[in-house]
Amino acid sequence: MNELKRLNRENNELDKQLDGAYESVMTDMVCYLRGADISDYYVEAVRRDLLSMFLAAKERGEDVQTLIGGDFRQFCDSILENVPHKTRRQRMAELLSIVLNCFGILVGIHLLISQVGDLLIFALKKGPQPSLSVPVSLGDLIFFVAITVFSIFFVQHICKTALAQKRPSSKKANVISFLLLWAFLAAVLCCKLFLKDYVLFSIPFFVGMALVAASLLLSKLLSRADNCL
Incomplete structure (x- = not known):
């Protein structure tokens, strides 16, 4: 077990000792830290320090607001100033890992849906045997x-706003964001449907699945390399 996994497992065990406001604030802080420009190892290292501080405060019966102050985000930012940030190479490796992971998942789903659809049509209509080539x-x-x-x-938006101050206008902003989200997804889906006849190329099913497996594996390797000490 590498150092990151060990630290993560120990932190998860300590996290179970928190409840109420301690647990809620810790969840938001960890979410915010995961969106910061630091490696997963340093996220877990900072998380360990925060857990130790929270558990000690819980034993003393001290309130979270009293312990940290009113601005949780400013508190986290002050901690992050003293934590090594990712290098340009690490950021590029992380981005490539995310892209490859998304590519593997989306393409894998596309290949499976396409093939299952052809197999169902073949089984129900007794038509020609389905091709193993996916357009x-x-x-x-x-x-x-x-x-x-x-x-x-x-994901970045969720992390960055995890510790945002609650304001009366935030509810309206959330509704607008929600509507924009659905509008975007609807536009993307319509684009996919309207342009489905513009076939660029076809790929053999098993070759496609091999590419999916390779993408997911490479994504995992890049993620591990990024978090090596």
Whole structure:
């Protein structure tokens, strides 16, 4: 077991001792830290320090607000100033790992759905035997790229706003964001459907699945390399 996994497992055990406001604030802080420009190892290292501090405060009966102050985000930012940030090479490796992971998942789903659909038509209508070649259209390509980009920005948005101050206007902003989200997804889906006949190329099913497996494996290797000490 490497150092990151060991630290993560120990932190998870300590986290179970928190409850109430301690648990809620810790969850938001960890979410915020995961969106920061630091490696997963340093996220777990900072998390360990925070857990120790929270558990000690819990034993003393001290309130979270009293322990940290009113601005949780400022508190986390002050900690992050003293933590080594990722190098440019680490950031590129992380981005490539995320892209490959998204590519593997989306393409894998596309290949499986396409093949299962052909098999069902063959079984129900007794038509010609389904081909093991899966077409990839312009709509599919746009769909893959759009969902990947959206996923990256959406996760970053969740992390960055985890400790945002609650304001009366935040409810309206959340509703607008929710509507924009659905509008974006609807536009991407329509684009996929309207451009499905513009086939760019076809790929053999088993070759495609091999590419999916290779993408997921490479993504995992890049993620491990990024977090090596």
